[in-house]
Amino acid sequence: xxxxxxxxxxxxxxxxxxxxxxxxxxxxxxxxxxxxxxxxxxxxxxxxxxxxxxxxxxxxxxxxxxxxxxxxxxxxxxxxxxxxxxxxxxxxxxxxxxxxxxxxxxxxxxxxxxxxxxxxxxxxxxxxxxxxxxxxxxxxxxxxxxxxxxxxxxxxxxxxxxxxxxxxxxxxxxxxxxxxxxxxxxxxxxxxxxxxxxxxxxxxxxxxxxxxxxxxxxxxxxxxxxxx
Amino acid sequence: xxxxxxxxxxxxxxxxxxxxxxxxxxxxxxxxxxxxxxxxxxxxxxxxxxxxxxxxxxxxxxxxxxxxxxxxxxxxxxxxxxxxxxxxxxxxxxxxxxxxxxxxxxxxxxxxxxxxxxxxxxxxxxxxxxxxxxxxxxxxxxxxxxxxxxxxxxxxxxxxxxxxxxxxxxxxxxxxxxxxxxxxxxxxxxxxxxxxxxxxxxxxxxxxxxxxxxxxxxxxxxxxxxxx
Numbered sequence: 293x294x295x296x297x298x299x300x301x302x303x304x305x306x307x308x309x310x311x312x313x314x315x316x317x318x319x320x321x322x323x324x325x326x327x328x329x330x331x332x333x334x335x336x337x338x339x340x341x342x343x344x345x346x347x348x349x350x351x352x353x354x355x356x357x358x359x360x361x362x363x364x365x366x367x368x369x370x371x372x373x374x375x376x377x378x379x380x381x382x383x384x385x386x387x388x389x390x391x392x393x394x395x396x397x398x399x400x401x402x403x404x405x406x407x408x409x410x411x412x413x414x415x416x417x418x419x420x421x422x423x424x425x426x427x428x429x430x431x432x433x434x435x436x437x438x439x440x441x442x443x444x445x446x447x448x449x450x451x452x453x454x455x456x457x458x459x460x461x462x463x464x465x466x467x468x469x470x471x472x473x474x475x476x477x478x479x480x481x482x483x484x485x486x487x488x489x490x491x492x493x494x495x496x497x498x499x500x501x502x503x504x505x506x507x508x509x510x511x512x513x514x515x516x517x518x519x520x
Numbered sequence: 521x522x523x524x525x526x527x528x529x530x531x532x533x534x535x536x537x538x539x540x541x542x543x544x545x546x547x548x549x550x551x552x553x554x555x556x557x558x559x560x561x562x563x564x565x566x567x568x569x570x571x572x573x574x575x576x577x578x579x580x581x582x583x584x585x586x587x588x589x590x591x592x593x594x595x596x597x598x599x600x601x602x603x604x605x606x607x608x609x610x611x612x613x614x615x616x617x618x619x620x621x622x623x624x625x626x627x628x629x630x631x632x633x634x635x636x637x638x639x640x641x642x643x644x645x646x647x648x649x650x651x652x653x654x655x656x657x658x659x660x661x662x663x664x665x666x667x668x669x670x671x672x673x674x675x676x677x678x679x680x681x682x683x684x685x686x687x688x689x690x691x692x693x694x695x696x697x698x699x700x701x702x703x704x705x706x707x708x709x710x711x712x713x714x715x716x717x718x719x720x721x722x723x724x725x726x727x728x729x730x731x732x733x734x735x736x737x738x739x740x741x742x743x744x745x746x747x748x
Contacts, residue, residue: 293680293681293682293683293686294639294678294679294680295678295679295681296677296678297675297676297677297678300577300676300679303690304690305574305575306689306690307689307690308574308575308577308690309574309575309690310687310689310690310691311574311679311686311690311691311692312571312573312574312577312676313571313574314690314691314692314694315571315577315579315604315652315654315676315679315692316548316550316569316570316571316579316604317548317549317550317569317606317694317699317701318546318547318548318694318699318700318701318711319545319546319547319548319570319571320544320545320546320547321545322544322545339571340570340571341544341545342544342547342568342570342582343540343541343543343544343547343567343568343582344582344664344666344667344669345540345584345666345667345669346533346536346537346539346540346541347533347536347537348666348667349528349536349540349543350666350667351543351544352582354570354571354572354580356573376543376544378545381714382742384714384741384742385717385726385741385742385743385746386746388717388720388726389720389726389746390720391719391720392720392721392722392724393721393722394722398722403722405746411522424543426543431666432664432665432666436572436660436673437660438572438573438576438578438659438660438673439572439573439576439578441572441573445664445666447525448525448528448540448543449524449525450522450523450524450525451522451523451528451539451543452521452522453521453523454521455521458521458539459538461534461535461538462531462532462534462535462536462537462538462539462542463538463539463542463704463705463706463707464539464542464543464703464704466542466545466546466703466704467703467707467709471545471546472546472714473545473546473701473711475692475694475695475711476691476692476694476716477691478691478716478717478718478719478729479691479695479713479715479716480713480714480715480716480717480741481695481711481712481713481714482711482712482714483546483701483703483709483710483711483712484709484710484711484712485707485708485709486609486612486700486708486709486710487707487708488704488706488707488708489613489616489706489708490706491619491706492616492617492618492619492620493620493621494620494621494622494626494631496620498613498616498617501706513612513613513708514610514612514613515613518613518614518617518633519613
């Protein structure tokens with residue numbers, strides 16, 4: 293089926309939102325923790341966090357200023373710091389509930405029964421229940437001319453993670469931490485690893501990085517056929 | 521374990537790349553199809569596609585100009601169009617192979633044994649093997665001051681997708697299409713749906729959108745406990 297620009301423009305607006313939000317593929321699920329200048333806590337689930345670079349370690353967020361995430365944006369701009377907390381299967385319903393339109397003085401931590409957690413002098417609350425927590429410092433933000441959404445760019449200051457999830461080569465096994473992934477606006481999924489693939493080079497065969505010598509791992513990628 | 525800014529800066533550079541790339545959570549896997557002004561085809565796997573808005577339908581891409589994706593960037597800027605093709609388990613190894621550093625005149629379609637596919641007068645190749653293909657028109661691009669990466673913003677012109685994957689409310693069941701998700705630089709995963717959750721409102725209980733009345737679906741979210 294081909295949906296062209298006209299048929300997309302003619303869709304019922306909520307259906308179009310569900311449709312277009314599905315098209316980029318699987319997304320991350322993260323809770324953004326902030327405080328306003330009076331210390332009132334805020335928590336919002338986002339699926340828009342994205343990797344920007346490793347040196348320096350940067351992540352971006354897209355925030356719609358008219359959405360329930362507007363308090364998050366206001367707080368980030370006011371305090372220049374925030375936390376990013378990965379969402380797991382265990383507290384997924386609580387994380388989803390933070391997307392309800394609470395007033396600015398209501399804390400989503402309290403409403404969703406999640407636990408604020410602080411370190412040192414860092415002025416934004418982490419989510420205690422999350423096994424992967426990032427302390428972020430605002431480094432840039434801009435309103436995107438194309439549609440008025442806000443892009444927030446932050447530098448990673450601290451990473452709080454279970455040590456046994458960090459592999460010797462630096463890779464973090466987020467599947468072992470039970471992180472969920474999102475599709476569209478409201479669908480949540482757990483994952484099952486196919487495997488890790490070797491760095492691709494021209495005229496060189498791919499091989500799985502994990503479980504070397506285990507033929508099932510090669511089969512999972514269909515490598516026996518692909519490498520011929 | 522706490523990794524602070526100093527310990528991150530001290531990591532061996534490749535380990536840091538694997539570490540930081542893992543922290544945003546699960547990512548999408550897409551192949552970007554382009555041609556240069558002479559018609560030479562190019563194909564590159566990216567995990568950086570992100571949703572920007574539904575009205576108009578916009579998606580962003582982050583491209584590192586020094587990477588193997590530089591041909592993709594050059595072609596997009598030259599022709600102002602490109603395709604985004606979702607990666608499935610079936611042709612995952614081929615998709616990964618496109619990340620090898622081929623010369624500009626070598627076609628990754630040929631090297632990875634994937635099939636270029638064209639519609640109407642659209643000047644960029646789709647990947648025939650992909651069950652979810654987007655025709656994109658460049659609408660904006662900028663070099664991000666924070667680290668020199670390029671952000672490319674495109675408007676969705678056409679969506680080619682199996683009709684039975686589009687739900688009546690607009691949601692596209694990308695899991696049924698066998699799309700994979702990525703973590704870090706090289707780990708691929710299939711997914712298993714927990715379920716879809718209702719739109720969250722203050723003082724209202726969440727319920728699963730799928731399989732209504734099926735108690736196992738409530739259990740998958742732990743809703744019986746959460747809603748109490």
